[in-house]
Amino acid sequence: MLRQxxxxxxxxxxxxxxxxxxxxxxHPVMAVPALAFFGVFAFIPLIGVVLLSLVNWDxxxxxxxxxxxxxxxxxxxxxxxxxxWLSVQVMVLSWLVQTPVSLLLGVLIAAKGRxxxxxxxxxxxxxxxxSAAIAIAFKALLxxxxxxxxxxxxxxxxxxxxxxxxxxxxxVVFVIAWQFIPFHTLLYQAGVxxxxxxxxxxxxxxxxxxxxxxxxxxxxxLRYTIITSSTLMLVGSLTYFDLVFVxxxxxxxxxxxxxxxDMYLSGFxxxxxxxxxxxxxxxxxxxxxxxxxxxxxxxxxxxSQQEGA
Amino acid sequence: MALGKRSRALLAAxxxxxxxLVTACGTSGPGAGAGTSAWALTGGDEQTIRGSxxxxxxxxxxxxxxxxxxxxxxxxxxxxxxxxxxxxxxxIFGWGGGxxxxxxxxxxxxxxxxxxxxDPQFTGRFxxxxxxxxxxxGKTYAVPNNGMQPVxxxxxxxxxxxxxxxxxxxxxxxMRLVPVFTEAGIAPFSMGGQSKWPQLMxxxxxxxxxxxxxxxxxxxxxxxxxWSHPAILRSAEMIQELVDSGGFVKGFNSIATDNGAxxxxxxxxxxxxxxxGSWAYPTIKQAAPEFIESxxxxxxxxxxxxxxxxxxxxxxxxxxxxxxxxxxxxxxxxQAAVSYLKDGLMSDSYVDTLLANGSVPPVTGIxxxxxxxxxxxxxxxxxxxxxxxPSFQLSWDQALTPKQADALLNNLxxxxxxxxxxxxxxxxxxxxxxxx
Numbered sequence: 001m002l003r004q005x006x007x008x009x010x011x012x013x014x015x016x017x018x019x020x021x022x023x024x025x026x027h028p029v030m031a032v033p034a035l036a037f038f039g040v041f042a043f044i045p046l047i048g049v050v051l052l053s054l055v056n057w058d059x060x061x062x063x064x065x066x067x068x069x070x071x072x073x074x075x076x077x078x079x080x081x082x083x084x085w086l087s088v089q090v091m092v093l094s095w096l097v098q099t100p101v102s103l104l105l106g107v108l109i110a111a112k113g114r115x116x117x118x119x120x121x122x123x124x125x126x127x128x129x130x131s132a133a134i135a136i137a138f139k140a141l142l143x144x145x146x147x148x149x150x151x152x153x154x155x156x157x158x159x160x161x162x163x164x165x166x167x168x169x170x171x172v173v174f175v176i177a178w179q180f181i182p183f184h185t186l187l188y189q190a191g192v193x194x195x196x197x198x199x200x201x202x203x204x205x206x207x208x209x210x211x212x213x214x215x216x217x218x219x220x221x222l223r224y225t226i227i228t229s230s231t232l233m234l235v236g237s238l239t240y241f242d243l244v245f246v247x248x249x250x251x252x253x254x255x256x257x258x259x260x261x262d263m264y265l266s267g268f269x270x271x272x273x274x275x276x277x278x279x280x281x282x283x284x285x286x287x288x289x290x291x292x293x294x295x296x297x298x299x300x301x302x303x304s305q306q307e308g309a
Numbered sequence: 310m311a312l313g314k315r316s317r318a319l320l321a322a323x324x325x326x327x328x329x330l331v332t333a334c335g336t337s338g339p340g341a342g343a344g345t346s347a348w349a350l351t352g353g354d355e356q357t358i359r360g361s362x363x364x365x366x367x368x369x370x371x372x373x374x375x376x377x378x379x380x381x382x383x384x385x386x387x388x389x390x391x392x393x394x395x396x397x398x399x400x401i402f403g404w405g406g407g408x409x410x411x412x413x414x415x416x417x418x419x420x421x422x423x424x425x426x427x428d429p430q431f432t433g434r435f436x437x438x439x440x441x442x443x444x445x446x447g448k449t450y451a452v453p454n455n456g457m458q459p460v461x462x463x464x465x466x467x468x469x470x471x472x473x474x475x476x477x478x479x480x481x482x483x484m485r486l487v488p489v490f491t492e493a494g495i496a497p498f499s500m501g502g503q504s505k506w507p508q509l510m511x512x513x514x515x516x517x518x519x520x521x522x523x524x525x526x527x528x529x530x531x532x533x534x535x536w537s538h539p540a541i542l543r544s545a546e547m548i549q550e551l552v553d554s555g556g557f558v559k560g561f562n563s564i565a566t567d568n569g570a571x572x573x574x575x576x577x578x579x580x581x582x583x584x585x586g587s588w589a590y591p592t593i594k595q596a597a598p599e600f601i602e603s604x605x606x607x608x609x610x611x612x613x614x615x616x617x618x619x620x621x622x623x624x625x626x627x628x629x630x631x632x633x634x635x636x637x638x639x640x641x642x643x644q645a646a647v648s649y650l651k652d653g654l655m656s657d658s659y660v661d662t663l664l665a666n667g668s669v670p671p672v673t674g675i676x677x678x679x680x681x682x683x684x685x686x687x688x689x690x691x692x693x694x695x696x697x698x699p700s701f702q703l704s705w706d707q708a709l710t711p712k713q714a715d716a717l718l719n720n721l722x723x724x725x726x727x728x729x730x731x732x733x734x735x736x737x738x739x740x741x742x743x744x745x
Contacts, residue, residue: 058712060393061415136568143570144560145579163502163562165726251503252562253723268386270715 046284052277059271070274074282082254083262084282086169090258091237093173094180098233099226102181106188107218120189127182135246138175162248165255172244172256179243180236184229191225192218224298231294238287259283345638345645347376347400350384350630353588354455357662365653372645374400381567389711392417397635399642400649404707405442405451405631407529411710413445418633422448424647431651438701439628439671451631452650456587456668457695458627460510463583463593464607465575468495476582477612480518480547487554490581496558498551499580501566505718506706508725510584511551513625513705514611515544521619522700528742529708536738540618545724545731547614552725562726569596576600584611586626587691591667601684608687610694623700627707629671664688669695713741 053070057063074080109120126134141147142161149158161171199217208216241260244250250257250265257265263283267276349358355378366373377398379387384402391397392412401418403409412418425432432440435453443451464476472493477483490497501507516524520540527535551557558580564570572589574580576597583589594601613621632654634646653659655672663670664682669691679689695701706714720737723729729737 058411058710059389060411060417139565140568142563144563145558145574146570158559160560160563163560163564165728168563248563249503249505249565251505251722253726253728254719265715268390269711271389271711 049277049280049284052273053281055274057273059273066274070278074275074278079254079257079262080279080282083257083259083279084286086257087238087259089169090173090176090240091234093170094176094237095230095233097173097177098181098184099230101177102184102229103188103222103226105181105185107192107214109185110189110192123185124182126179127186129179131179131242132246134175134179135243138178139247142171163252165252168248168252168255172247175247176237176240176243180233184233187225187229187232188222191222195221227294227298231291231298234294235287235291238283238290259286345372345374345400345642345649346398347374347402347632347646348384348388348398349376349378349402349454351378351380353591354630354663354666354668357659357666357668358454360662361653361656361659362649364658365649369645369648369653372648374645374649392635395637397637399635399638399646401633401635402454403451403631403633404627404703406703406708407710407714408707409443409451409631409633410445412633413450417636418450419636419638419643420448421450421452421634421647421650424651425449428651434655434672434674436671436673436696438698439695442628442703443631443633451633452654453629453671454632454654455630455670456663456666457629457671457691458586458588459624459691459695459698459701460514460584460586460611460626461608461691461694462611463575463585463589464609465578465581466605466607468578468581469607476607476609479612480614483612484551484554484556486581487551487556491555495578496574496580497556497582498558499564499571499574499583500557500561501564501571502557502561502722502725503563503565504567505722506704507566507571507585508548508721509705509718510586510625511548512544512721513702514584515547515614516540517623517625517700517702518611518614518619518621519543519617522623522702525702525705525708528705531742533742534739535742536735541735542731545734548724549727549731552727557725572596576606587669590687594667608690620699622694622698623702624694624698625702625704627704628695628701671695710743713743716741 054066054068055063056066056069105123109116109123129137139162144158144160144163147157149155159167162168195218199221200213203213203217239260240258241264244256244258244261245264248256250261259279260283263276263279266272266279347362349355359376359378362374362376388397388401388403392401392415397417401412403412409418421431432449432452436457439453439457440449443449443453462476468490469476472489472495474486474489475482477486487497513525516538520538524535524538524540527538558564558574564574566572569592572583572585572592573596575583576593593606600606610621610624632646632650634643634650638646655670660670660672660675660678664675664678667684667688669679669688675692676689679685679692682688702708706718709717717738720729720734724731724734
């Protein structure tokens with residue numbers, strides 16, 4: 001990694017001789033602690049995972065060189081594509097559910113009003129709970145024999161929520177939304193409060209109603225908040241693990257065995273570290289591609305706006 | 310290298326930081342250089358184990374053992390990583406079988422045979438059939454540390470009285486009981502399907518009753534196509550027939566055993582029967598003591614299958630849990646651990662607390678203690694069942710390698726969920742058989 005830095009430095013001086021010396025701002029050496037931290041806790045483990053994906057290892061006996069056998073096995077296993085498909089479904093559904101709800105809640109709470117502060121506190125409550133606590137609470141609520149149906153005496157609640165193959169994934173998406181909507185609401189609330197009040201005053205003078213104001217002022221002004229929130233949501237959905245692990249354990253069957261869960265269970269339940277590492281590399285690659293794609297999209301928009309200004 | 314002096318010094322400083330961080334990670338493993346340690350499971354016999362170490366440490370300050378407790382699933386995942394990383398505790402809690410074998414093959418646990426030869430009392434007091442699970446290749450690697458855990462068919466006597474039925478003696482009886490209970494609005498069987506392993510006990514018993522213990526022995530020996538045995542296929546069909554007839558409680562797929570919801574169905578009168586290891590008894594005793602005191606908890610063996618080759622007295626389950634000693638322990642730690650295993654483990658008071666908890670220790674000559682306990686009938690029943698069983702088969706997920714066990718639990722879950730046919734189940738499982 002240091003070598004790489006050296007090479008970059010050389011390339012820079014080659015392009016603009018002496019430019020570095022005169023440039024104002026922090027000396028590049030300031031970045032050393034951050035780079036060292038990144039190297040030790042991200043880069044070195046990443047190399048380790050790539051190497052592990054090339055061996056057969058059960059965690060305690062000697063490692064055997066496997067070459068690309070793990071890769072062939074993972075890419076030839078329909079289970080992998082099932083896990084990826086589930087992850088994509090969760091990603092898209094989560095975005096579709098969470099974005100409109102947290103946008104509307106954010107707008108609602110940002111406005112001034114007597115009870116909104118109280119409401120806001122209530123909405124943010126799920127943020128204070130850990131994923132494990134949320135999963136355990138929902139598991140109890142959704143229990144077909146002892147859960148909500150018994151508590152409220154409503155027969156309709158006595159569904160086999162988490163045991164039904166077709167239903168379990170949607171329940172998982174719902175609980176994930178319940179957990180993360182408060183966070184995104186907070187983002188939107190902050191975004192709305194940044195919008196200058198003069199815009200609304202002008203609109204009101206022009207006779208625009210609430211709905212028009214929302215679509216013509218609030219929504220366009222929240223452009224970057226929407227992008228930020230969506231990026232966090234989409235990339236974050238690749239890491240949904242703890243909640244699903246406690247809620248369903250990947251079941252029934254493999255109905256909620258998302259990619260991160262598949263990786264964990266391969267590694268720490270089947271003790272196939274090679275296979276798990278291969279899945280981890282797939283996950284990292286997907287996450288990187290997604291994050292890069294999204295940032296490319298956002299910087300393109302920002303650039304075009306600046307040109308227009 | 311056209312770098313100035315200053316840059317080189319900075320680079321060296323940066324490299325030093327990286328190295329310092331790396332080495333700091335390498336030496337800060339838990340337990341390194343510390344005293345003797347032990348890891349065990351929460352729940353079940355936790356209090357017995359905790360109390361035993363406390364009194365041992367009071368009397369033997371120089372060979373004191375620190376003990377930590379972990380939840381079942383979390384422990385199973387943690388222990389292997391720790392053993393692999395060389396951070397294992399001195400005393401390792403285990404199940405014997407395939408897991409123990411893999412530890413032995415990797416040279417991670419110590420051979421205790423020498424201590425057993427030196428002092429017959431070291432292993433001589435345990436039931437032979439149980440002790441076998443702690444042996445690999447004729448050598449002793451682990452000794453039992455808690456009660457015997459055969460799988461029993463528990464039932465709610467009050468519900469059987471209400472519908473006027475008798476506990477099933479044969480599989481046909483069992484299938485006839487299903488509509489009787491369903492029509493009375495009672496689930497025939499409780500089941501914690503989300504935990505997956507409770508489904509395994511059905512397969513274990515059915516295969517044993519139909520084909521005898523040899524069927525699984527062939528699987529454990531990695532014989533090709535051993536999952537295609539007719540007994541496996543027939544038992545898989547019978548499982549699906551039971552699912553189809555509505556034998557299991559509604560939503561069994563989403564009920565987990567870790568919060569006791571499956572046992573609760575039995576003692577709250579929602580389900581009539583419950584196939585579970587004897588570890589369910591202490592759980593029910595703690596959650597609903599009045600249910601046991603009122604005499605409503607019935608228990609019997611798994612039904613026979615007409616024309617089956619297996620001995621009806623065979624049982625499946627976990628013979629016990631075991632202590633193994635880490636091969637990476639220092640001489641001092643090993644001495645302390647062995648002296649505890651000799652004198653602290655299964656002492657008189659240890660056996661007494663196990664019995665008081667509703668667990669039956671795998672120790673010979675405790676008939677009088679059993680008779681004097683507060684549940685003499687039940688405890689003697691479990692003791693005799695385990696002591697006299699022609700075959701006491703270790704739970705399959707513990708007998709197989711972890712990789713095979715994970716595939717088994719997954720495929721079985723899909724079999725119960727009717728996502729795969731018995732033939733697909735056998736074919737999927739045959740693929741996991743490893744050729745040496």
